[in-house]
Structures are given as structure tokens and as C-alpha cells.
Amino acid sequence: MPRGECRGEGWWHGKFRGCGYRLTLGREAILDVLSKAEGHLSAEDIYMKIHPKCPNVGLTTVYRTLDVLSNLGMVYKLDFGDGRARYEFAEGPKGAHHHHHLVCTECHKIIDYTDFIDDEVELLNQTEKGLGQKYKFKITNHLIQFYGVCQECSDKK
Amino acid sequence: MPRGECRGEGWWHGKFRGCGYRLTLGREAILDVLSKAEGHLSAEDIYMKIHPKCPNVGLTTVYRTLDVLSNLGMVYKLDFGDGRARYEFAEGPKGAHHHHHLVCTECHKIIDYTDFIDDEVELLNQTEKGLGQKYKFKITNHLIQFYGVCQECSDKK
DNA sequence: CTGATAATGGAAATGATTTTCAATAATAGA
DNA sequence: TCTATTATTGAAAATCATTTCCATTATCAG
Numbered sequence: 001m002p003r004g005e006c007r008g009e010g011w012w013h014g015k016f017r018g019c020g021y022r023l024t025l026g027r028e029a030i031l032d033v034l035s036k037a038e039g040h041l042s043a044e045d046i047y048m049k050i051h052p053k054c055p056n057v058g059l060t061t062v063y064r065t066l067d068v069l070s071n072l073g074m075v076y077k078l079d080f081g082d083g084r085a086r087y088e089f090a091e092g093p094k095g096a097h098h099h100h101h102l103v104c105t106e107c108h109k110i111i112d113y114t115d116f117i118d119d120e121v122e123l124l125n126q127t128e129k130g131l132g133q134k135y136k137f138k139i140t141n142h143l144i145q146f147y148g149v150c151q152e153c154s155d156k157k
Numbered sequence: 158m159p160r161g162e163c164r165g166e167g168w169w170h171g172k173f174r175g176c177g178y179r180l181t182l183g184r185e186a187i188l189d190v191l192s193k194a195e196g197h198l199s200a201e202d203i204y205m206k207i208h209p210k211c212p213n214v215g216l217t218t219v220y221r222t223l224d225v226l227s228n229l230g231m232v233y234k235l236d237f238g239d240g241r242a243r244y245e246f247a248e249g250p251k252g253a254h255h256h257h258h259l260v261c262t263e264c265h266k267i268i269d270y271t272d273f274i275d276d277e278v279e280l281l282n283q284t285e286k287g288l289g290q291k292y293k294f295k296i297t298n299h300l301i302q303f304y305g306v307c308q309e310c311s312d313k314k
Numbered sequence: 315c316t317g318a319t320a321a322t323g324g325a326a327a328t329g330a331t332t333t334t335c336a337a338t339a340a341t342a343g344a
Numbered sequence: 345t346c347t348a349t350t351a352t353t354g355a356a357a358a359t360c361a362t363t364t365c366c367a368t369t370a371t372c373a374g
Contacts (some may be wrong), residue, residue: 022340022351043331058354062332079236083362084330104179109293116284123280127273131303135268137259139305146288148296179320179371200362215323220362240331241361320371327364338353344346 015072026050026057030065031074040078040086040110073140080145082108101143106153120144172229183207183214187222188231197235197243197267230297237302239265257301263310277301 012031017025025034034041041049047062066087069075078086080103091097100120102111124142132139169188173180184314186207191198204219223244228234231311235243237260248254257277281299289296 017341019210020351024340024352026353056354060332060354061352064352077238079238081234081236086226102288102292102296104261104294109289113288113292116287119285120278123276127277128303130258130273131270132305135257135259135270136308136311137261137303137305138311139259139303140262141304143300143302143304145300146285146294146296147298147300148294149290151293154293154295174372177320181321181371183322213323217323217363218321221321316372316374318371318373320369322369323367325365328362330361331359333358334356336353336355338351340349340351342347342349344348 009130012074016072019072021068026061027055027068029057029063030062031069034069034075034087034089038091040088042084042086044084046087058110076141078143080108080110081105098145102146102148104150104153105147106149109152111150134137169231172231175227178225183211183218184222186211186214186223187219189228191232191244191246193227194246197237199241199243201241203244233298235300237265237267243278246306257303259303259305261307261310262304263306266307266309268307 016027021027030046033046033049037049043059043062043066046066047057047059050057050062058061066075066077066085070077070087074090076088076090078088078101080086080101097114098117098121099112099114100117102113104110124144128139128142131137170180173184183255187203190203190206194206200216200219200223203223203257204214204216207214207219223232223234223242227244231247233247234246235245237243237257237258254271255274255278256271257274259270261267263299281301285296285299288294
């Protein structure tokens with residue numbers, strides 16, 4: 001029924017096979033949800049979204065798959081301080097939708113921002129290079145988050 | 158018995174009292190450990206360090222105190238992906254020891270780096286200002302971490 | 315010194331994530 | 345296409361960091 005993503009459907013086959021992973025219904029469903037989702041889904045969110053179509057995919061599998069995807073670098077695992085991990089499809093640091101996060105410490109609202117990203121990314125790349133050399137690290141990723149209080153939460157006081 | 162910190166001992170009194178908090182033995186012990194510790198302590202680490210001197214301070218209190226300190230901005234609560242929160246004494250973004258983190262995703266080793274910090278902080282301040290205005294956020298803090306694989310872990314393969 | 319109440323600890327509860335294990339399904343090769 | 349190998353699975357149980365409960369204790373303003 002869904003059509004748009006048919007073209008893309010295959011691109012993660014290779015990524016899986018190449019690492020000896022098998023491509024299963026559950027994994028496809030999870031990737032499908034993640035790749036379309038706006039926002040930041042928890043394991044349970046994903047489980048819920050998948051359940052109607054794949055009632056036979058358990059929460060355990062969701063966790064296991066997210067772990068695999070995260071290790072493959074296809075998904076970012078994020079912590080916004082609300083006690084559960086959140087997952088976000090990785091479009092790659094150069095991807096069209098690369099963004100950083102602005103986190104409200106009161107209500108846990110998250111704003112994805114792309115403003116200023118260019119300067120940030122440029123600096124980050126430099127820093128990444130420098131750090132990698134100095135500390136002999138193979139740097140694969142970075143995380144930037146700003147924390148504060150959103151307007152609604154400020155007003156409530 | 159300890160002498161060096163006598164001078165500083167008082168500086169957090171005010172911070173507590175000002176917010177209606179009471180200053181207790183346990184809280185002092187926890188602050189003391191945190192202010193001296195290199196590295197990134199978990200709640201249990203702190204509990205262990207305190208226990209010999211204050212066997213009557215429970216883990217629950219450690220958690221509660223860390224929560225308070227974190228809310229007061231005196232301590233940063235960090236997540237390095239190893240399943241437990243880590244805490245770090247906040248010397249303030251302008252403090253002498255401000256640093257960011259380089260995290261090995263294999264062995265969870267953490268490197269605190271201060272290189273490049275100046276440029277980073279400058280950019281961050283700008284970004285912070287811009288974001289704060291655009292999204293009406295009162296930004297209080299930021300987090301920057303780089304993830305990668307350290308040399309030892311690379312060599313193991 | 316004393317009352318109001320913030321803070322405490324220990325045990326029990328919580329809740330996200332992991333592990334276990336026998337059953338199942340994906341894939342490579344015949 | 346069929347089969348053997350072995351990765352993957354779901355459900356239930358186990359883990360384990362963190363929180364909550366509640367009766368007791370300690371801090372500190374007056």
C-alpha cells in the first residue's frame with residue numbers, strides 16, 4: 001500500500017547482509033517506522049506503532065533491533081533525561097535533516113533546531129579532527145544539546 | 158582533619174539556605190566528595206566513598222541530594238551510555254576546569270578534553286543567544302560529547 | 315530552647331531494559 | 345526446490361538503577 005518508500009526499501013538490505021544480519025519482518029517494520037517518524041521515539045513508542053500491523057513482534061525484539069541499528073550507526077540513541085532512551089533515524093551528519101536538540105528541563109519538550117547548524121558543524125568537524133589525532137580516537141559521532149526552560153514552563157511560575 | 162577546603166566550606170551554605178534547603182552532614186559529605194573527585198562518579202561510587210566516614214548516610218539520600226544539586230546547577234548529571242547516571246561537580250561554564258567529553262563506545266572510557274574549548278565555547282555562547290531568542294528558551298546549560306573508539310579498543314581487532 | 319517541617323534511611327516498589335530458552339524462520343548451498 | 349545451519353524470535357523471568365513510602369530524626373528560625 002505505501003508507495004513512496006519502495007525505491008528506498010532496499011538500501012538497508014545491504015547494510016544488514018554485509019554484517020551477517022538477517023532481514024526480518026520485524027526489523028523492516030521498525031526501520032520503516034523510524035525512517036518516517038518525526039520526533040524521538042522510545043522503544044515502547046515504536047512497539048505501539050508497529051503492533052497493529054505486526055502483532056507478533058514483541059517489545060524484546062524492538063529493543064534488540066534498536067541495539068543492532070544503533071551499533072550499525074543507522075539510528076541514534078538519545079537521552080533526554082526522562083528515564084527512557086529515545087531513538088532517532090540517522091540521516092548521517094551530512095544528511096538533509098541534521099539537527100541538534102534544545103531540551104526543556106521542566107516538561108521535557110524537545111525542539112530540533114537546524115539554525116546555526118552550519119557553523120556548528122564546521123567547528124565540530126575541525127574539533128573532531130583535532131581530537132581524533134591528539135587522543136587517537138576514531139570519532140564517529142557527536143552530540144550537542146542545549147538545556148533550558150521553555151516559555152510555557154517559564155510562564156507557569 | 159581535612160584543612161584545605163575549610164576556606165571554601167561556606168560557599169555553598171548560602172546557595173542552600175537561599176532556596177530553603179537545610180545543610181546536613183550527608184549533603185556536605187557528598188559535595189565534598191564531588192568537589193574533589195576527578196572523573197565522573199555514579200551515585201553508588203559516591204555512596205561508597207562516603208560510607209566509611211558517614212555510615213549513616215544511605216544510598217537514597219545520595220540520590221536525593223544529587224537531584225537537588227543537579228537542580229541547583231551545582232552538579233551536572235551525565236549519561237555516557239553505560240546504564241547509570243554520572244555526576245560531575247559544576248565549576249560553571251566559565252570555570253577553570255570546563256571541559257567536554259570524548260566517549261569510547263566500546264569500553265566506555267571517558268576523556269575530558271579542554272583543547273579547542275575556547276572556540277567551542279564562543280560559538281556555543283552565540284548559538285545559545287540565538288536559540289534562546291528564537292525559541293524563547295532560557296538556556297542554562299549545554300552538553301557536547303564526541304563518540305568514537307579509543308586506540309586500545311581499535312587495536313583489539 | 316522549641317516547634318514546625320525538611321531530611322533521613324531502610325525496605326518495598328517501580329519501570330526500563332536484559333537475559334533465558336525452547337521454538338521458529340532466514341539464508342546459503344546442494 | 346529442499347535442507348541444514350544458525351540467527352532471530354516471543355514470553356516470562358531476571359536485573360538493576362532509581363523512586364517512593366513512611367515512621368523517625370535533625371535542622372534551624374524565632
